[in-house]
Amino acid sequence: xxxxxxxxxxxxxxxxxxxxxxxxxxxxxxxxxxxxxxxxxxxxxxxxxxxxxxxxxxxxxxxxxxxxxxxxxxxxxxxxxxxxxxxxxxxxxxxxxxxxxxxxxxxxxxxxxxxxxxxxxxxxxxxxxxxxxxxxxxxxxxxxxxxxxxxxxxxxxxxxxxxxxxxxxxxxxxxxxxxxxxxxxxxxxxxxxxxxxxxxxxxxxxxxxxxxxxxxxxxxxxxxxxxxxxxxxxxxxxxxxxxxxxxxxxxxxxxxxxxxxxxxxxxxxxxxxxxxxxxxxxxxxxxxxxxxxxxxxxxxxxxxxxxxxxxxxxxxxxxxxxxxxxxxxxxxxxxxxxxxxxxxxxxxxxxxxxxxxxxxxxxxxxxxxxxxxxxxxxxxxxxxx
DNA sequence: TCTGGGGTCCTAGGACCC
DNA sequence: TCTGGGGTCCTAGGACCC
Numbered sequence: 001x002x003x004x005x006x007x008x009x010x011x012x013x014x015x016x017x018x019x020x021x022x023x024x025x026x027x028x029x030x031x032x033x034x035x036x037x038x039x040x041x042x043x044x045x046x047x048x049x050x051x052x053x054x055x056x057x058x059x060x061x062x063x064x065x066x067x068x069x070x071x072x073x074x075x076x077x078x079x080x081x082x083x084x085x086x087x088x089x090x091x092x093x094x095x096x097x098x099x100x101x102x103x104x105x106x107x108x109x110x111x112x113x114x115x116x117x118x119x120x121x122x123x124x125x126x127x128x129x130x131x132x133x134x135x136x137x138x139x140x141x142x143x144x145x146x147x148x149x150x151x152x153x154x155x156x157x158x159x160x161x162x163x164x165x166x167x168x169x170x171x172x173x174x175x176x177x178x179x180x181x182x183x184x185x186x187x188x189x190x191x192x193x194x195x196x197x198x199x200x201x202x203x204x205x206x207x208x209x210x211x212x213x214x215x216x217x218x219x220x221x222x223x224x225x226x227x228x229x230x231x232x233x234x235x236x237x238x239x240x241x242x243x244x245x246x247x248x249x250x251x252x253x254x255x256x257x258x259x260x261x262x263x264x265x266x267x268x269x270x271x272x273x274x275x276x277x278x279x280x281x282x283x284x285x286x287x288x289x290x291x292x293x294x295x296x297x298x299x300x301x302x303x304x305x306x307x308x309x310x311x312x313x314x315x316x317x318x319x320x321x322x323x324x325x326x327x328x329x330x331x332x333x334x335x336x337x338x339x340x341x342x343x344x345x346x347x348x349x350x351x352x353x354x355x356x357x358x359x360x361x362x363x364x365x366x367x368x369x370x371x372x373x374x375x376x377x378x379x380x381x382x383x384x385x
Numbered sequence: 386t387c388t389g390g391g392g393t394c395c396t397a398g399g400a401c402c403c
Numbered sequence: 404t405c406t407g408g409g410g411t412c413c414t415a416g417g418a419c420c421c
Contacts, residue, residue, distance in 0.1 A: 036389080037389095062387090062388090062389085063389070064387095064388065064389050064390095065389095066389075066390095080388075080389080081388090082386060082387055082388060083386090084386040084387080085386055085387075085388095087386085088386075098389090100390095125391095125392090237396095239395085239396095240395090262392085263392080263393065263394090264391095264392070264393085265391090265392090266390085266391065266392075267390085267391085268389085268390060268391080269389095269390085270388095270389060270390085318387085318388070356389090356390095358390085360392095
C-alpha cells in the first residue's frame with residue numbers, strides 16, 4: 001500500500017523587506033523602491049514634516065540590493081545586484097537602508113499568525129515557511145485562504161502560497177502566482193505545470209548546475225526528467241544525479257521539520273575600501289576584535305557555546321579562504337575565540353589587500369543541554385558559573 | 386559599476402583508532 | 404614484509420539558499 005498523499009504548503013511573503021518598508025512609508029506605494037546599501041541612507045525628515053528619500057542615483061560605493069518592489073523589478077532590478085548597477089537601470093528608484101530588526105519583528109508576527117492555524121510549521125528563513133496541512137480536516141483551498149487572511153490580519157502584508165504533496169513542488173509553486181497568489185498542484189499536473197519551467201526553479205539547482213546542464217542541452221525541468229540517468233551520472237556523480245532525477249519527477253519525501261538547532265553562528269564584514277594587511281593593521285585588528293566580541297555576544301544571547309572557531313578572509317580579487325581550529329572545550333568567551341581565531345590567521349599568507357573579514361563558531365551545543373553536567377566538567381567551563 | 390551577511394549541506398583527504 | 408577495511412574527527416573548499 002502506498003503512503004497517503006500529503007498536503008504540504010510553502011508560504012512566501014511578497015517582496016518582504018520592501019513591503020515592510022511600505023507599511024512605514026505608505027506614500028511610496030506604487031513607486032520603484034529598493035532596499036539595500038549602507039545605513040546612512042535613511043530618509044531625512046525636514047522641518048516642515050515632509051520627508052526626503054534618497055534615490056539610487058545619489059548612491060556611491062559598495063553594496064547590493066536585498067529586495068526590490070515589483071515596480072523596481074520591472075526595471076530589471078533583482079536581489080543580489082550591485083547597487084551601482086541598479087542605479088544605472090533605475091536612477092530615480094527610491095533607496096532605503098535595510099532594517100533587520102523591523103523585518104524580524106514582522107517575521108515573528110506572520111509566523112505566529114500561521115501557528116494559530118497549525119503548529120506543523122518549518123522555519124525556512126525570515127520570509128518563508130513550510131506548513132504540513134495533511135492532518136487538518138478542511139479542504140486545501142479553504143486552508144490556503146484562511147492562512148493568507150491570518151497573515152494579512154496580523155501584519156497588513158500579502159504572501160503567496162503553493163500547496164502540493166511535497167516541499168520541493170510547493171516551493172516551486174509558491175512562486176508561480178506571485179504576488180498574493182495561491183497555487184495548488186497534484187502529481188498529475190507535473191508534466192503541464194512543472195516541466196516547462198527552467199531547471200533553476202528547482203530549489204537546489206543553482207547557477208553552476210544550471211550552466212552545466214545548459215552545456216549538456218538541458219534547460220527545462222522536462223528535459224531534465226527525460227535525460228538518461230546514466231548520462232547524468234557521468235556529469236554530476238551518483239548522489240547528485242539521482243537527486244536531479246527525483247527532483248525533475250517531483251519526488252521528495254522530506255518531512256516538515258518543526259524544530260532545529262543552529263549549527264553555527266557567525267559575523268562578517270565587508271570593508272568600505274580594501275585594507276592593506278600592514279598599512280591598515282590597526283583598522284583590521286579593531287575589526288577583528290569587534291567581530292569576536294559580536295560573535296561571543298550572539299552566542300550568549302542565543303544560549304550556545306561552541307568549540308570550532310573559523311576565520312574567513314576575502315581578498316581584493318574576491319579570492320576567499322577559511323581556516324578553522326577546534327578547541328578542547330566549548331566556549332562563548334570572546335577572549336578565547338579571539339585567541340583561536342588568531343591561530344587560524346597565522347596560517348594564511350597575507351599578501352593581498354583584504355575586502356572581507358569573518359569569524360564563525362560551530363560545533364555548537366546549547367547551554368541548556370549542559371545544565372546536567374558534572375562538577376568536574378563545570379570547572380572546565382568557568383563562564384557557566 | 387563588480388559581487389552583503391547569515392546560514393546549511395556536501396565532498397574529500399588525512400589522522401587516528403580498532 | 405606486506406596487506407585489510409570501517410568509523411570518526413578535523414580541516415578546507417564549494418554550491419546553494421534567503
